[in-house]
């Protein structure tokens with residue numbers, strides 16, 4: 222494989238709150254090749270958004286990156302100044318936020334915002350900026366885009382605002398896009414349109430993506446690689462289809478089994494017992510152990526990542542294997 | 549089987565939001581452009597006793613508005629809703645406790661300052677289903693029923709997770725001992741694994757209590773799982789209705805077909821290249837719905853008659869109907885590009 226565009230090693234981001242240290246991201250590592258789309262799934266609160274924020278250097282106090290390395294096109298980001306980071310943000314790496322309201326300024330028209338986003342990194346004429354903005358808005362499915370440039374965000378529906386946010390993230394054809402639940406608020410038909418567009422973009426321009434989502438079907442149709450997070454860690458990673466068909470980590474297996482598509486209509490769904498542990502007081506050893514049907518005494522210590530045939534998992538008693546892999 | 553909930557020709561129009569200037573102009577007899585939204589338009593539908601009717605359709609098509617009209621929370625502009633023959637609304641207010649609702653947002657639907665036990669007890673006390681003296685035990689029973697620790701009645705909403713709050717909302721609805729339960733996106737804000745818990749609870753309770761229910765969701769896999777029959781809505785109208793297996797297995801209306809086609813499926817084969825099917829064209833504005841068949845600007849099977857003649861719901865057979873001039877011709881037609 223050629224050099225990855227993005228290489229994350231041992232990333233830990235903690236929040237130092239009055240109640241204690243929230244270990245939101247705890248030793249996350251992954252690589253992303255040019256044009257590769259990686260799905261990032263996991264329970265609510267497992268650290269997906271904080272991981273994304275960390276990649277862009279957007280974590281605010283009381284949080285900070287406490288450990289690890291993030292290399293974007295070979296350049297270490299964790300030691301860069303804010304000014305250096307700003308130069309890259311939106312240009313080399315951009316993010317589509319879970320909440321599109323956070324991206325858009327209510328006081329400016331869509332056209333003004335897109336012009337500002339272009340101006341931040343390039344010098345182009347007003348006419349050129351307008352035609353680029355119009356083209357991108359059309360591509361994300363906003364009809365009569367040229368006229369819509371004069372509209373303010375409140376004149377758009379939630380789904381349209383989300384599409385504007387996507388268009389802004391695409392403006393500079395960045396090397397990496399972190400997309401945080403970008404299509405959750407959209408109707409299925411518009412979602413399909415955006416997914417098709419994003420996949421074409423990855424193919425044609427080599428933009429790599431971290432695609433954060435709850436929706437395993439969306440991820441399975443888009444991402445070639447999948448990472449599953451639980452309580453701040455990646456607990457399993459591998460080729461998407463293989464991982465979904467044949468999961469190793471008991472949390473992944475539980476997640477897949479709980480999908481309505483996996484049960485007969487009307488029959489009870491499989492469910493994972495219990496709920497997510499508090500990040501303030503994680504159980505000793507494997508954080509999934511209180512809910513895990515495979516747990517043994519060994520699980521009170523921390524499992525390392527087991528690497529095997531292009532995939533990896535963090536578990537002593539992986540699903541679908543008769544005996545644990547030798548260490 | 550006979551109808552238990554009967555919805556007859558229900559229409560709900562939301563009046564235009566007028567600016568102050570327009571209001572004054574209107575008062576003075578000026579000609580103010582009307583921008584009213586026909587959120588629900590001439591819906592006739594029945595729900596049988598003990599069944600779950602799924603309601604699907606794009607955002608803004610009127611699902612919640614119809615749900616609220618059935619629940620007696622929102623008066624229809626015209627038309628009626630009855631439960632077992634009795635109207636759910638009288639004089640513009642809710643006339644029965646026989647229908648209860650569970651909403652999407654478990655955070656917004658509970659009073660943050662009130663102990664959850666009190667929130668759940670209020671309705672049943674007011675309607676004489678329990679006494680103030682007995683309320684605690686009554687509520688604790690319902691907590692137990694929905695899988696919550698009865699001791700938690702003393703807690704406040706912020707002490708619960710999203711899934712637990714949704715259980716409380718379900719307990720509150722069921723403590724009114726309704727015959728009909730309207731669920732409006734009850735699992736949309738929940739995590740996949742918590743979603744499964746709530747869906748299981750719903751399946752168990754509707755069966756054990758013989759509830760009749762209307763389940764609104766934009767998640768088709770959830771609808772497919774919980775419903776007996778499904779109604780597909782487009783721009784305020786029902787366009788297809790039938791048993792869930794048939795509608796999902798062999799959709800008749802071109803919109804249903806397109807809607808189902810655009811839902812991503814779980815891909816388990818690495819070599820399979822998914823084609824993302826999209827519905828051509830933009831969702832039309834309910835402010836100015838198209839003439840004839842609402843769907844004609846986006847429909848691959850549209851002909852000239854579709855631009856002028858509105859198709860009505862016609863039976864395909866005894867228990868299945870569709871509103872489309874050309875559904876037969878369109879049924880077998882291959883997916884177009």
Ligand SMILES: Nc1ncnc2c1ncn2[C@@H]1O[C@H](COP(=O)(O)OP(=O)(O)OP(=O)(O)O)[C@@H](O)[C@H]1O
Nearest residue numbers: 236238243245264265266267268269270271272500
């Ligand atoms: N500013 C903050 N201060 C304290 N804790 C925080 C802060 N921001 C996030 N966290 C905590 O970090 C953890 C991870 O949050 P994150 O938003 O990354 O979860 P997520 O996986 O994106 O969840 P979701 O699927 O709900 O979006 C959570 O427990 C959250 O409460």
Ligand SMILES: Nc1ncnc2c1ncn2[C@@H]1O[C@H](COP(=O)(O)OP(=O)(O)OP(=O)(O)O)[C@@H](O)[C@H]1O
Nearest residue numbers: 562585587606607608609610611612613614766834
């Ligand atoms: N109180 C209101 N005042 C004015 N218009 C309204 C009101 N409530 C709903 N509408 C309009 O009625 C139409 C139908 O809305 P409704 O909420 O019933 O849709 P929905 O199918 O539930 O959508 P979603 O899937 O997004 O929840 C929309 O165009 C909406 O803007």
Ligand code: SF4
Nearest residue numbers: 507510513520536537
């Ligand atoms: S390490 Fe043990 S507790 Fe953790 S997931 Fe594996 S078997 Fe379960």
Ligand code: SF4
Nearest residue numbers: 841844847854872873
């Ligand atoms: S009536 Fe005509 S436009 Fe409407 S769905 Fe049928 S074929 Fe399409």
Ligand SMILES: [Mg+2]
Nearest residue numbers: 269270271319
């Ligand atoms: Mg998040």
Ligand SMILES: [Mg+2]
Nearest residue numbers: 611612613732
């Ligand atoms: Mg709604």
